[in-house]
């Protein structure tokens with residue numbers, strides 16, 4: 001596999017060709033012509049061109065979001081690179097013997113990426129070396145207090161006034177998570193976090209949560225997952241995997257970054273598996289068996305259906321998260337999402353759960369199926385009054401419902417294995433309902449609906465009224481009733 005990277009931002013095709021033109025004038029090189037004609041991917045986020053200077057969480061200091069192009073075979077030959085890299089690695093391992101182990105692993109990974117991607121890595125390596133030296137210096141000063149802490153900028157040593165964060169106390173989060181919270185400077189949990197964390201982290205409940213956009217939903221499920229993983233860490237050496245489903249690539253990356261920040265100082269790897277990036281690179285990342293995967297349905301399903309081992313060993317899945325569930329049912333990810341959900345083993349607590357292990361999924365009978373926690377989060381939520389009953393009865397799995405696909409949050413939650421005792425936390429009403437509107441709900445039998453409608457219109461229908469119907473037949477029926 002040949003790897004292609006772009007080390008500098010492609011400002012615009014116009015500028016880029018201008019640059020190339022200049023180079024061509026200086027030295028006529030047919031190889032450059034060939035490189036110029038390659039289908040380069042932009043490696044710089046449109047939204048954040050500054051990131052090329054500032055660095056990202058993945059690769060700090062200039063080279064950012066290096067991408068391989070799928071199935072690329074560009075025959076790039078950099079004579080002597082392998083030897084050079086090997087030699088440098090050897091020297092480095094002697095010099096840095098006592099340096100931080102994780103820093104080595106990171107650097108090696110990046111170096112390996114560079115090597116595979118065939119670019120000159122001198123600058124990058126110098127920067128990495130400087131960083132590692134600094135890290136080694138710091139680690140010799142600060143005594144390691146915990147086996148899982150592997151970060152240089154721990155809050156230890158900095159003066160954090162814990163009393164300012166007292167609002168978190170009742171949530172009883174793990175000390176390492178509290179450290180991340182101090183570092184992030186979040187003085188108090190947001191309402192959705194306050195409501196979700198006890199149910200999800202301490203009572204082990206599934207959560208169906210809704211709150212307006214920007215209300216902190218990511219950590220409302222992120223913190224309970226990290227909390228439970230930390231609790232499990234001591235008990236089992238082999239951690240369960242978590243799979244986050246995200247509606248879009250940017251969202252998935254955003255969620256990954258957010259969870260990574262919260263997982264700072266915790267030995268849990270978080271990776272994003274999204275479309276538009278090299279499948280080969282993602283397969284390599286998955287081989288490291290990350291604890292948390294944040295993905296988009298399309299790419300996840302592509303890898304799952306291809307039998308990617310870490311993704312099909314779902315018997316040990318501890319958490320399944322559907323974030324932005326409202327968007328997920330809107331924008332046509334049904335097919336892949338449904339396929340992914342169908343591959344999930346039935347949860348030990350789900351009633352009438354489904355187990356549709358495909359040929360790619362390991363046979364479940366011999367496996368110990370873990371109790372899986374399901375989180376469904378959305379910015380809007382419209383649940384029927386008897387949603388919990390439906391969950392209990394499994395009626396959302398009726399033939400008709402199946403045929404309709406995953407067209408409602410109720411169905412999505414139920415098919416994902418949500419248990420009937422799930423915590424339903426809806427903080428949306430206040431913001432969604434306009435101030436002057438009053439909302440009422442009448443629970444009635446089908447045959448009484450007309451009478452109720454007639455009554456409501458007679459008593460309250462002095463002004464203008466809109467009656468919403470679910471079908472043309474119902475519309476005709478209601479019009480006739482109102483006209484009479």
Ligand SMILES: Nc1ncnc2c1ncn2[C@@H]1O[C@H](COP(=O)(O)OP(=O)(O)OP(=O)(O)O)[C@@H](O)[C@H]1O
Pocket residue numbers: 186187188189190193211212213214215216217218219379
């Ligand atoms: N407890 C907190 N205190 C202060 N800021 C917080 C807290 N929790 C999260 N945030 C910040 O609030 C912002 C929004 O959080 P988040 O992305 O989780 O919201 P969201 O509800 O998932 O939004 P969306 O629906 O748009 O994805 C982020 O920048 C995050 O860092």
